[in-house]
Amino acid sequence: MDRSNADQLRKFVAPEFVFGTGARRLAGQYARNLGGRRVLVVTDEGVGRAGWSQQVVECLREADLTAFVFDRVSPNPKDHEVMAGVEVFKEERCNAVVAVGGGSPMDCAKGIGIISSNGGHISDFEGVDQVERACPPLIFVPTTAGTSADVSQFCIITNTVASYKMAIVSKAVVPDVSLVDPETTTTMDRDLTAAAGMDALTHATEALASNARSPITDLHALEAAHLVAQHLVGALARPQNMEHRAGMMQASLQAGLAFSNASLGAVHAMAHSLGGLKDLPHGLCNAILLPHVMEYNFDEAREAYIRLGQAMGIALEDLDREAQQSAILSNIRRLQESVGINRSLRDLGIDPGDVPALAAKALQDACIVTNPRRPVQSDLEAIYAKAA
Numbered sequence: 001m002d003r004s005n006a007d008q009l010r011k012f013v014a015p016e017f018v019f020g021t022g023a024r025r026l027a028g029q030y031a032r033n034l035g036g037r038r039v040l041v042v043t044d045e046g047v048g049r050a051g052w053s054q055q056v057v058e059c060l061r062e063a064d065l066t067a068f069v070f071d072r073v074s075p076n077p078k079d080h081e082v083m084a085g086v087e088v089f090k091e092e093r094c095n096a097v098v099a100v101g102g103g104s105p106m107d108c109a110k111g112i113g114i115i116s117s118n119g120g121h122i123s124d125f126e127g128v129d130q131v132e133r134a135c136p137p138l139i140f141v142p143t144t145a146g147t148s149a150d151v152s153q154f155c156i157i158t159n160t161v162a163s164y165k166m167a168i169v170s171k172a173v174v175p176d177v178s179l180v181d182p183e184t185t186t187t188m189d190r191d192l193t194a195a196a197g198m199d200a201l202t203h204a205t206e207a208l209a210s211n212a213r214s215p216i217t218d219l220h221a222l223e224a225a226h227l228v229a230q231h232l233v234g235a236l237a238r239p240q241n242m243e244h245r246a247g248m249m250q251a252s253l254q255a256g257l258a259f260s261n262a263s264l265g266a267v268h269a270m271a272h273s274l275g276g277l278k279d280l281p282h283g284l285c286n287a288i289l290l291p292h293v294m295e296y297n298f299d300e301a302r303e304a305y306i307r308l309g310q311a312m313g314i315a316l317e318d319l320d321r322e323a324q325q326s327a328i329l330s331n332i333r334r335l336q337e338s339v340g341i342n343r344s345l346r347d348l349g350i351d352p353g354d355v356p357a358l359a360a361k362a363l364q365d366a367c368i369v370t371n372p373r374r375p376v377q378s379d380l381e382a383i384y385a386k387a388a
């Protein structure tokens, strides 16, 4: 092979997935077919209260499997939560993992899968392709429309000793099957629906502008952006409307397929830094940062952002370069406001003294590498300051 072309090669990894109302009810059948007997169900208390984890446990029992529930998972899942889940997995002699929930239980389940097969501590696996042995069967039932942890090669865990989010990127954490059931998102409250939806839009935007993008990831990212523009506001206005909920679930899925393979950019690097140092909600941080990072990237990512804008239905044809930029950015800001995200980083408790440390951590995040413009410390400090 001509080595000069090696950086042009693109791989596309995706799990088997079943999309549609009722998909969650296949959890027992899939777990049994994948060889599961004693299954660890990783979830959190909120998803438990909504009733989704109990439904999945019942499906597992109907398939003659034994289920053990681990629900000690917080938002921005922590290293010690992963290790506590591994203890339950070992004590109960489990041989499969089913995650039911949003990004936090799913990422925690990935971490539990890694350690149960490879041993060690979760911090040993930080970085790209550091996981040697395959996880036990992983079956995911996402209950939010946005994080896409159910299709991605990413596992994000907070290192509580050094207060930052570790990115573990590996094909090993792509689940064996994802059961994507839009009905589970009807119990998301308004704030979570908005923040998760803006997370999906951020995934699509960063995948489109990534320097590891490909025609295949673009297809998914553009459709995801189109679906967010079509359905996010409607899902907020009519939370029980299944057309809007399914539209957002599909947006999340396709944005996930895009970013899992094209990676992300400075929005996520900076949001990971905020989540790690200050334990702030991921989707909300992304939503606040998105237009500011797009403005910083605009000249390098112009073509990608124009395609994004067109997919979202913004008329750009007769505009000059400057007008195109302002139409795209103002549309993103308008969407942010119409979904009720009108806060700044200062409202979330960030003060100017935090900015240097936040920028330094973001520069070390794996997602910064694929940002279309390579920032230095002062660039990220300026973006944080603008978003404050």
Ligand SMILES: [Fe+2]
Residues within 6 Å of the ligand: 147, 199, 203, 268, 282, 286
């Ligand atoms: Fe995200």
